[in-house]
Amino acid sequence: MTDTGLTRGTTGAPLDPKAEKDWFELAVAAALPMAIALLALFFYIKAPVFMTVNNWIAISVQVSALMTISIPFALLLMAGKIDLSVGSTLALCGVVAGLSFEPLGITGAVLLTLAVGTVVGMINGVFVSSLGMSPIIVTLGTLTLIRGLAQWLAPNPIFGFPEEFLVIGYERVLGLPILTWIMLAVIGLGVGVMALLPIGPQIVALGVNKRAAFLVGLRVKAIGIGLYAATGFFVAVAALMSISRINSAPAGTLGIGVELSVLTAVLLGGIPFTGGKGSVLRVVLGVWLLGMLSNGLILMNVPTELSLMTTGLVLIVAAALDVLRARRS
Amino acid sequence: MTTPARLEVKDLRKSYGSVVVLKGVDLAVEAGQVLAFLGANGAGKSTLLNCVSGAQDADTGDILVQNASLRGLNPRQVQDQGVAIIYQHFQVFEGLSVAENIFLGHEIRRGGRVDRRAQNRQARALLERLGVDDIDPRSDLGSLGVGERKVVEIARALRLKPKFLILDEPTASLSDKEAKALHEVIRQAVARDGIGVIYVTHFLDEIHKIADQVTILRDGRILWTRPVAEVSIADMTDAISPDALMTGLDKTPFQADGPEVVWMDDLTTGFVGPISVALHPGEVLGIYGLMGAGRTELLECLSGAAAQSGGTLKIDGTTRKFRSPREAQEQGVALVASDRKEQSLFASFSAVENLLVPHMGRSPMPRMLRNFNRESLAFERAARRLNIQPPNPRLQGQRFSGGNAQKIMVSRWLIDGAGVKLLLLDEPTQGVDIGARHELYEALAEVKRKGTTIIVASSDATEICLLADKVMVLGRGQQVALIDNPHDEELLIELAHRAEHGAEHGTQQDVPVGETEMGAMQ
Structure with missing residues (x-):
């Protein structure tokens, strides 16, 4: 798969003589970008302020943390694994950062937070890849365990972080918020890894056929642990992004339900629950669709309940499209 | 009615x-x-x-x-x-x-x-x-x-x-x-x-x-x-398939020269063994036995996919005990597993990725950045060598016919610089039509000429006789016989069957040594 385009591993190349490259296939491929375009148009008509540069920058800030987690999460899912503990890990990392600013200074606190995230990911990875346990069970366990740990470390919400740290949350560089830049960097990294590095196809190979991946000599365990560690690392990054924006780290509520938003975004991005294919750029679109949806509905003064229902509906429609496509082939 | x-x-x-x-x-x-x-x-x-x-x-x-x-x-x-x-x-x-x-x-x-x-x-x-x-x-x-x-x-x-x-x-x-x-x-x-x-x-x-x-x-x-x-x-x-000539390959008795590259001494894995055999560069060992005789298990052990429980395996004079297929490959031992769909093909991958997945990030492919030109070149060569049809590097693995998919699986270990010294093949022509089968046989003959040792396990006695310089018959995990230059399919079949029943009312010594071509008996 030498293309860096939107269809990595999913459909064949245009040259492919046997593939049914008919209008249906194209329509499914175009569904996500089209949905975004139509939705943007709809919001623009209903609330013209939606279509302003500032609002789009605001959306990017709102989705920045979600995006930062979704990209490594997408790779994990492509490899046929899953991490349900991302929300709790986010809380733990936020709490660790909040508690360590005073004793360690900003640099120390940031490094410690990143280390904690990475280690949590590695622990998940060892249970799943080395011991061969079910990813859902392991990370469902750590989801609860780590949330408890975070609350135990910080029974009361921590707030009031150093000003030098908070600039991450509001400062702009070259016209864009720092948070947006971080998000763009993570996207670039994800796209680059999958498109240019030899590890890209190896990750997908794990999701396509684990036994074959082992037999052809891929480092199945190392790749698995590495993916979990990377997810943990970027969850820590997202935690720092989040707490810098809200200037507090409430152990009980920080990152609640993030695993579900991430999963929704990634599935919207066309990665099947069973892994084995997917494209980073499509996941970016999936995250963006979610962000746009919540932003636009707020601008239209739609109540939160309705907004939640819409999100759920969008996911089901996307999944239905995928099933339809699978049926046809 | x-x-x-x-x-x-x-x-x-x-x-x-x-x-x-x-x-x-x-x-x-x-x-x-x-x-x-x-x-x-x-x-x-x-x-x-x-x-x-x-x-x-x-x-x-x-x-x-x-x-x-x-x-x-x-x-x-x-x-x-x-x-x-x-x-x-x-x-x-x-x-x-x-x-x-x-x-x-x-x-x-x-x-x-x-x-x-x-x-x-x-x-x-x-x-x-x-x-x-x-x-x-x-x-x-x-x-x-x-x-x-x-x-x-x-x-x-x-x-x-x-x-x-x-x-x-x-x-x-x-x-x-x-x-x-x-x-x-x-x-x-x-x-x-x-x-x-x-x-x-x-x-x-x-x-x-x-x-x-x-x-x-x-x-x-x-x-x-x-x-x-x-x-x-x-x-x-x-x-x-009008092109397939079943006249067979010109098979000359194998001439052993120089030291052995592969050496097994009382090798055991799971219920299989002890296995003892030594192979020269360019020699083909056929492993014949009924289903469940231990063919796959032996190959899996040699390829690092299953643990070796006893005995010695030497490659190029050095004792090896592989813990993973990757370790084995680093020493030049590679396996084409049986059951393509389950064990070797990446169905949704393009042909070129299917070919090169084992080499991604390690020699002979680039370590750091992928080189797409080199990748398509490698596929082109493989496609020409084994006549992979259609020679389209972007076509998904699952869209190839069984024979052509198998050609890609075998080609993995034939690409330039793969450095395979011992190629293991488990049921290499399962679900492969006659034309493609013949092309695979020819490719293996070329590999052999270049000095790669091959071990091929098959439940098809004809195939074994066609390919092998030496045949090991397995029965219930036991090495029953080792035969040089096999040409008698009936004998192989008989030996394999007797081994299955022999274990019920006696020992493997029950197997007759009636043929002059019988080599060392285990």
């Missing part, structure tokens, strides 16, 4: 996009007859079967059972019309008992609950009707061998009392003995219940044992249909 029932296919056409697969197929089979249905990979056999079974709908044409059309029916409805199909890939479920598998979806109920006792009883009756009395309906399907699983599938199909039974390569993963038993089962079904059978196979030597008529499909058209008595194997080979 007037005229015998007939399953008829009339002018069936089917295309996918611009690719025309079936170009007007006419076919007929009568009740009580076995029609062997042959064709190279990609000739359209699977498509035709799918159209008949209701899995796909044809574009035009008709499929008739006693003048009732099957067109547009779904698989379940086709079943109800009395046409059962048994696919090449097993559709039985481990964890359920034999009887539960047979009655799956049609359970016998009593008062709302499944009546296991009745199911077991009827399953036994069904199996006995097929002449099989050594399968316990209560046993877990997981404990059955592949041959027995096929029998269970047939029993399940027959339970619905079909008029026609379609078998897609039923003997593809069976040993000769299991195949023979299966033929007997099919004959029983035909003789007792007057079933009409369409029998798809790649094994031409089966045809005269089982079929009444032979039909050849080539390029989406029926080439001819003839009574089996009027055709020879050569006729069929020629018809299926």
